Amino acid sequence: MKPLPLRPSTNYLLDCLPCQDRASFLTHCEAVNLVFGEVISEPDGQIQHVYFPLNSFVSLIAQLSGRERLEVTMVGSEGMLGMPLILGLDESPLRALVQGAGPALRMPAADFGQHLAQSPALQALLKRYLYVLMHQLSQVAACTHFHHVEARLARWLLMTQDRAHSDHLHLTHAFLATMLGVRRAGITLAAMALQARGLIRYHRGDITVLDRTRLIEAACGCYAADCRLYRRVITEGGAV
Structure with a gap:
């Protein structure tokens, strides 16, 4: 050990x-x-x-x-x-x-x-974290049903960037399609749209986040909601 x-x-x-x-x-x-x-x-x-x-x-x-x-x-x-x-x-x-x-x-x-x-x-801490996870699971269910692929992809890239602690990610279209539950063609179009807006650079599975602030704006509101909830319930220890 x-x-x-x-x-x-x-x-x-x-x-x-x-x-x-x-x-x-x-x-x-x-x-x-x-x-x-x-x-x-x-x-x-x-x-x-x-x-x-x-x-x-x-x-x-x-x-x-x-x-x-x-x-x-x-x-x-x-x-x-x-x-x-x-x-x-x-x-x-x-x-x-x-x-x-x-x-x-x-x-x-x-x-x-x-x-x-x-x-x-x-x-007490892990019960709060369990509450955060329950919220995330319900949010994903609604997000998958109601939000456009481009906004969901932006959210997923932000979540990955936060956990990878890096602007550089290696994610193929096939993998992203599986994770988001959509066709590969849908991921291709969404990634091209984000790249055309100057938010990311994508080449053969390598993705670089170029403009995080605007990528947050492009993401659905679920990303910001998740961040606020974690901060309130875990970091600040507020009431649920």
């Missing part, structure tokens, strides 16, 4: 814990490196570990009985993977697929359960 800093500033969820709770929690974490394309969990699979991404991020994907797949949320340095454990369940409802390689903190599910039972502050 690698030694860890007492305050890993790159996982904002853990940063919100009181110092004593955070220090105790980190003594049972190990540093791991998440690999692009790695599957952390499958639907109905048993949760063996919880993960707190640092400079990595993971897509949570709903998969129907056929080949249809849709990303329903994304977890990076703002959150954690393994939330069913706080409800007393050890079964994953979604596929967790690493989309951004990099470091993360990991803890065995059994140790996590002990910390959860012993730390009221951890319980």
Whole structure:
């Protein structure tokens, strides 16, 4: 097990814990490196570990009985993977697929359960984060149904940029189409429109965000709503 800093500033969820709770929690974490394309969990699979991404991020994907797949949320340095454990369940409802390689903190599910039972502050924080995730899931359902592909793509690029901590992303049209649940031709047209407006540069799967401020304006309101909710409920600790 690698030694860890007492305050890993790159996982904002853990940063919100009181110092004593955070220090105790980190003594049972190990540093791991998440690999692009790695599957952390499958639907109905048993949760063996919880993960707190640092400079990595993971897509949570709903998969129907056929080949249809849709990303329903994304977890990076703002959150954690393994939330069913706080409800007393050890079964994953979604596929967790690493989309951004990099470091993360990991803890065995059994140790996590002990910390959860012993730390009221951890319980309170993760209940707030669960509320944020519930909001994101409902927002994605409405966004997918009502909002145009171009606005949804802009939102997804912003979410990815936030978690990748970089303006440079590697995302193919085929991958984006799967994540957004649309045809590849729709992604091509949306990406061309954003590029024509000078918001991004796209070439053979490499995307560079050129103008973040205008990309936020081009995105549907769901992105700003998600940011406001996280800030109010997690960072500021306001009432839900």
